[in-house]
Amino acid sequence: MKNRSEPDLIHYPPSIYECTIRDVAEFTSNIYRIRFESEAISNHSRPGQFINIKVSDDLNPLWRRPFSIHDVNHRENTADILFKVIGQGTELMSQMQAAQNLNFIGPLGNSFDLPEDGKENAIIIAGGIGIAPFMLLCRRLKEKNVSIHLFWGGRDESDFYLLEEFERSGANLHLSTEDGSVGYKGFVTSLCEAEIHDILKSGTKNMIYACGPNPMLHGISEIAQRIDVPCQISLETLMACGLGACLGCGVKRRTEETSYYYVCKDGPVFYSDEVDLSD
Ligand code: FES
Secondary structure, eight states: OOOOOOOTTSOOOEEEEEEEEEEEOOOTEEEEEEEOOOOOOOHHHOOOOOEEOOOOOSSSOOOOOOEEEOEEEETTTEEEEEEEOOOOHHHHHHOOTTTTTEEEEEEESSOOOOSSSSSSEEEEEEEEGGGGHHHHHOOOHTTTTEEEEOOOOOOOGOOOOHHHHHTTEEEEEEEEESSSSSSESOHHHHHHHHHHHHHTTSSEEEEEEESHHHHHHHHHHHHHHTTTTEEEEEEEOOSSSSSSSSEEESEEEESSSOOOEEEEOOOEETTTTTTTOOO
């Protein structure tokens, strides 16, 4: 089991910020991107970290919502989040507009461990909106001359967006859809399993990064174990406080049956052999 990075509270402690929204873009399938002005996030966040957004001035919904930091722009001092409308909180966020204020706490959580040199293959696997943390990760991997293979699975062609931007960030794209309308027909785990052996032959070291629904992450963890490649997974889970206080975001540790990690405080990034996603 590798030691993953700890939440970086010393390097750049999270604070509450009130920022200005620069732009709200709507993509397909109820996917939105909010770009906001924040020097703290654009200059001090790392791939895998998240922010906790206050979605309403009312008490309903009461809790903030967590979102991965999707991308940053140092020159513009902006940062992006990407989300899918799935409930009341994200519905309210989809109605936000440029020039409006955005209240959030961040940067929160730990981050993906990055390779030390360029002799590594990064195999990134995303299911649906699980793509959110990976633009920033691709940019950091590209800076390290890492060869990036991005496997992205959706239900149909409407589940893909920003493909050219991912390619500009250094990613070789491998797409799959359940209906076969784009790329491989089937689940992204099957596509990855079919192609990963050729990728592994070309590098001296390899690392898998994954984010998506838990059954997908469980499948990826099993593949990683079979081929003996370290695998970091970013967990998406419901959160309330987002700060380790309410114990509402537990995930079973693999090593100790009755013990839990808390995704907001100990994660959201874990090595796949640390957590038990079999339920
Ligand atoms: Fe409260 Fe994680 S959301 S402990």
